[in-house]
Amino acid sequence: MPPQLCTHCKTARAQILRPKNHSRLCAACFTSVFESEVAATITSTALFHPGERIAIGASGGKDSCVLASVLKTLNDRYKWGLDLVLLSVDEGITGYRDHSLDAVRRNAKELDLPLHIVSYEELYGWSMDQVVAQIGKKGNCTYCGVFRRQALDRGAARLGVRHVVTGHNADDVAETVLMNLLRGDLMRLGRATGIVTSTPAAAVDGLKDADGDDGAGAGGEVGITNVKRSKPLMYAYEKEIVLYAHHKKLDYFSTECIYSPEAFRGSARTLIKNLERIRPESILDVVRSGIEMARLVPEADGGCRGACGAKGAKKEVIQPDDEDEGNGGCGTGNGRGSGGEMAEMERKLLMDERAEEMGTETEIQPRPVQNGVGADGVKGRQEATPAPHPASTTIVPVRPKKKDGAPRAAVALPGKQTLGRCERCGYLSSQAVCKACVLLEGLNKSRPRTAIAVDASHG
């Protein structure tokens, strides 16, 4: 049997079977098709504007490595005039991050892009190794996830960049869609599939003109609350990213974080991998479903949340997710807690159910009990997720004690999430004090007083 020819150029031997459409391509056509698909995503969503300064969140892993390489290639090819920089976060995990940072350094050299590294140590006074030494291996992913989100924004602000791109791929997005269905997180379900996920906080600044110091200053200075996030690779298969990296001979680091993964994401990931084996197209189908579902989330506005980009979508949708929603580089997601996560949620849901039954039986409770069900379980996980929820279903969350009775800095957006700034560090938060500051406070309590030298607000 003669070798099959590439369906694209019809001359070279086909080497690659694409999961998304079963077409067979040669290596050269594959890389060019891959690049033009990413370019199509970027142009059809009007993701960048000419001359924009873009920070590429670089972990040293395959996704961000491919993202940097593709963006550099496309920027040169199409003369977009983008000012690209690599931005890395050093969590301070010995044996993992130190090696992956070496890979990032080699990349930066190879691609001739400037590299900037911000470390947890300098931002928060705690490296992840120190955090783990303090609190143990259980639940440390919560710290890492919360810290990383801010770290990227703070790093970008320092560089004067308003736009950070991350290497989330289609598998990650599909995983997040399933995960949010499993844990009943409707608000995140609404956000998971937006290509732009975070806050160009012009809307917040508009609301809070008085203290605009942290927002977009007139002089072009970038505040930490004014950095938007996007994921240009959200329609690219993980498999194809690996193939692209392989054929372009990119140098990346492929060890996963040594600390623990989270249960829901792990469960969703297994499911996605099995789905891919049964029907490879299903990964993009899940992403598509996610986009459709986002449109159906009550009070979702902007329709597709930026997924339809240029086609008349509202740009300034406030999407405060005070956590990363994917794997910002550690490969295990923003882990909130260890394997007991699903069991814990099960317990919460069971208690809700019981409460509902008791409620309906005794008919003493004046509050309609259905309100609490379902979303309650999610809210119950307060320690791990201070997730913003619609005002209409708000239930008072269990919040760590506040020492000072300071007024809440939150601004209520009717019918939407309550978004404001952390009163300590100025970061976007739905609470008076942002999650990172709360976590830091907990950590710092156990340190001798003299050690609390690094002020998070000066990040």
Added chain:
Amino acid sequence: MPGRRGQADPAKAHLCRRCQENEPAVTVRTEPLCRNCFINYIHTKVVKRVGGYKFAVCHSTAQRTFLLPLSLGASSLTLLHILDGYLKGQIERTGRTGFALHVLHIDTSSASPHAPTDPGSLLSKIQDRYPAHTYSSIPLSDILSDPSVADLISAYLSSAPPTTPTSTLTTLLSALPSPTSRADVLQALQTKLLISFAVRHNLSAVLLGHSTTTLAERVLAETAKGRGGSLPFVVADGEGNAEGNGGVPFYYPMRDLLRKEIVAHAALAVPPLTGLCVAGTGTGTGKEREREVPVSMKNSTIDGLMVQYFEGVEREYPSIVANVVRTAGKLVGEGAGEKAVRCALCGMVVALGEDLHGQGVVEGEGEEGTGRLCHGCKRSLPKAV
């Protein structure tokens, strides 16, 4: 979830949590229950649902009849068992019933390897035990007499049109690209047949034996098949899903129960239901038999994967199963206008001009699709226009 809980008496801790008299026979979520209390629990869950439906109460006007599709699996049989008792109770109390049942078995033996082998004898046994209802059995190939389906299939099998309906169906199914596509098309055709049967016989609603687990499986399966936009209709109960089902509402009275509870009940019911449903595990519906894990992933289906997945979740974290359904239920369905184009196969609104920024368009797909099929159905019937 059992409702009344007596004061915990440490001496009776080993007894049924509800009556505190008998030895427990089964553990429901975290509570050990005796046989009677468990049966009571199952019945209460279903009857509570049914009681909430407007149609269930007696009307002075002409009595309405509903379609109860019987797959011969544990779930649909249990629904028949419980509703039979419910209607008997209504007669005892008021001398009449709020509704009547038309039980329908769709014979899929020509199309599906999962079909029961001897449906006839099981059906007659069931009819003997619940004689108060009308019974019908029709082959799945009957759906081919529906002109819209005939059009769809002739477009797909343009080359050599087979002669008999049965061979058309077999040819169609074998021409589909994967086991997932076959299962998907089979399910869509069965739903279409239910709707057309209901319309033809003037049956005003369909009552299905779906458990919470079934609904949760469907939520994730439809998501994986690219039909996320249809989820509000998938999990809606009654009138909420009529729009997508040709105006015939589908009710799920067993949606508050887990599959494992229904299966346990089939064995504990008096007399047991196990002899009346499909043999093997004694509890097998089409879904349950998909549990048998195929040797190769290539031969498994998305539906089958979800059945396996939720079997595990149901065992470890039963409340999460219900939570998936509840979450999907919070999505708000888009009211389709009059002009909305509906998928010729699944009946959902076809989103026109949809495209994932040049990513979703695949050679030979998308371009030629004129919007007659939704994205998910196009996946399963890729050559159809």
